[in-house]
Amino acid sequence: MLGIAGDSAAGKTTLTRGIVNVFGAERVTAVCVDDYHRYDREQRKELTITPLNPECNYIGIMEQHLRLLAAGETILKPVYGHSHGTLEAPELIEPRDIVVIEGLLPYHTKAMRHCFDVKVYLDPPEDLRRRWKITRDCTKRNYDEEQVLADLERREPDSEAFIRPQREHADIVVRFHPPGPSLDVDAATLDVRVVLRPVLPHPYLMELAEKTRVRSFEPIRISLARDGGKPADVMEVQGSMPSDVSATVEDIIWEGMGLDGHDLQRDAIGSFQDGEKTRRSESLALTQLLLVAQTASAKDNG
Secondary structure (H helix, E strand, O other): OEEEEEOOOOOHHHHHHHHHHHHOHHHEEEEEHHHHEOOOHHHHHHHOOOOOOHHHEOHHHHHHHHHHHHOOOOEEEEEEEOOOOEEEEEEEEOOOOEEEEEEOOOOOOHHHHOOOOEEEEEOOOHHHHHHHHHHHHHHHOOOOHHHHHHHHHHHHHHHHHHHHHHHHHOOEEEEEEOOOOOOOOOHHHOEEEEEEOOOOOOOOHHHHHHHHOEOOEOOEEEEEEEEOOEEEEEEEEOOOOOHHHHHHHHHHHHHHOOHHHHOOOOOOOOEEEEOOEEEEOHHHHHHHHHHHHHHHHHHHHO
């Protein structure tokens, strides 16, 4: 079971969508644990509580359901309608071959963390995440910009207290970021920094760096660093890398992890919505493929 955690508008759904597309929807069950909100949008206003607070969520039920899904059992999951902030009728969820769990609080308890084979945390720079949240909430969730900014301020203490601490429990930390100080860059060319903690095997990393290096141009750099006081491999990927270089990297991952035997959709990665347009990001594609490889490996060894 793959987990993808992060703050609101960190990119969890975009990352999840690509992974689902690669494996195929008929093989994947994707669950958003934000459906376990205890209160609707109006009730939260009255109670002055944010959805990031565990007390605003049915944590006990969430924990039980994650255990059941990990064991291959069916659940009756609550549903939260994000467009209008309403609690809706529950739905029956049957776990398929691959289960992907995304949301705000999937690693909140030790028991929940033990349900996952691979745990990912999305950690974009705060100013970039805030921009993403303003854009998303104004276009898809019926907020205006002033409301979103006020909501961000209300949520900040809970982000610090409950969301960001989950980072230390992740096996992989993903940080999409601009190549320089300005946020005014093409979203398709964002760089990505991937922290790979030594709890999972990453046998193809050095091959990626070696085969993509051309003289002084290094679209992928691998280094050993310390993250949270512990050693970790760090992969830095340039979002502006040429598509032919990206294709070489994808081939290495597919071959190195034996993914061709999994009947996967090779062209289903890297897509994201930019307004009304569907575009491709090479750094997103490689990140999604890396997570597919880790998930497939965990499935084979499970």
